[in-house]
Amino acid sequence: MPTNRSQPGNSTLRWNGTSSEILKGTNMKLLNTATLLAAALTLSTAAHAQATAWTIDSAHSGVNFEIRHLGVSNVRGSFHKVTGTINLDEKNITHSSVEATIDTTTVNTDEPKRDDHLKSAEFFNVAQFPTMTFKSTSFTNVGGKLKMTGNLTLDGVTKPVTLDVDGPAAPQKGMGGKTVSGFSASGVIHRAEFNFGQKYTAPMLGDDVKFTIDIEMGK
Numbered sequence: 001m002p003t004n005r006s007q008p009g010n011s012t013l014r015w016n017g018t019s020s021e022i023l024k025g026t027n028m029k030l031l032n033t034a035t036l037l038a039a040a041l042t043l044s045t046a047a048h049a050q051a052t053a054w055t056i057d058s059a060h061s062g063v064n065f066e067i068r069h070l071g072v073s074n075v076r077g078s079f080h081k082v083t084g085t086i087n088l089d090e091k092n093i094t095h096s097s098v099e100a101t102i103d104t105t106t107v108n109t110d111e112p113k114r115d116d117h118l119k120s121a122e123f124f125n126v127a128q129f130p131t132m133t134f135k136s137t138s139f140t141n142v143g144g145k146l147k148m149t150g151n152l153t154l155d156g157v158t159k160p161v162t163l164d165v166d167g168p169a170a171p172q173k174g175m176g177g178k179t180v181s182g183f184s185a186s187g188v189i190h191r192a193e194f195n196f197g198q199k200y201t202a203p204m205l206g207d208d209v210k211f212t213i214d215i216e217m218g219k
Contacts, residue, residue, distance in 0.1 A: 051089040051096060052219060054181065058083050060216035063102055068206030077109035077118075086217050088168065088181075093146060098136040100213070105130050123197045129155050134213075139165075148185055157194045163187040163213075178218040186212040 063079040084100035104124040109115055119126045136150035137160070146165040151158050167183025174180035191197055191207050201207070 050091050051087045054086045054088055054217035054219045056082055056084045056086065056100060057180070057216045057218055060182075061214060063211060063213050065209055065211040067209050068202075069204075071203040071206070075109060075114075077107060077115075079103060080106040080108065082213070082215065086215070088217075093168075094139040094141055096136075096139055098134065098148065098150065100134045100215075102132050102134075103130065104132055122199055125155055134161075152189065154189075154194045155196055157196075159189075159193050161187055161189055174218060180216060180218045182214070182216040184212055184214050186210070 058081050061082040063082060064076065065078070066074050066076045069075045079102050081103035082100055083103075084098070086099075087097045089095035105119065105126045107115055107118050107124060107126075109118070118124055121127070124132075132152065132154045134150050134152050136148050138149045140147050140149075146167075147162055148165050149160060149162045152161045163185040164187065165183055165185050168181045169183065171179050171181045187210075189209050189211070191205070191209060197205060
């Protein structure tokens with residue numbers, strides 16, 4: 001006598017019903033996962049879109065430095081050409097980034113012979129390294145004080161440095177209709193860490209070099 005497959009107690013029907021439920025549940029989990037991933041991607045894209053690109057105005061930007069001489073006085077100098085890009089997130093400054101290039105051939109201490117010496121292989125070696133670069137890796141804002149950490153490459157040696165940031169200033173309308181802003185970043189580097197000018201150690205020349213980068217940028 002044939003088996004009645006429509007009987008409620010048939011095990012084959014119960015197994016098939018369970019498989020259908022498992023498949024349905026799996027599909028729902030996959031759908032939920034896809035929805036969450038899509039939402040996360042949308043939020044990430046929106047956050048990234050808040051950062052806008054600004055170009056450093058080299059005519060109104062520069063670097064000033066100071067180093068101790070013979071332990072009795074300070075010698076000051078500057079670099080007159082800074083170029084690069086700042087991706088600025090005005091809503092959350094810690095999501096911003098900076099890439100800057102400093103032209104070492106423009107070093108100036110108001111003493112031509114000293115400037116020629118600084119450009120030589122004993123110091124900046126501008127024939128081989130005509131620029132030094134800075135690329136930020138993070139911003140932190142603690143108690144309203146903004147700090148920028150990044151990698152400084154000097155004479156082919158790259159080391160991390162942390163700078164205190166003043167700014168950025170509230171955007172203004174500049175010449176030609178551009179929007180302009182700016183900031184300053186200051187810190188100290190140690191010459192020994194970069195193997196820089198090591199023929200002239202303390203007290204002839206101090207190891208600490210204080211510097212400030214003043215940036216005007218536009219978009």
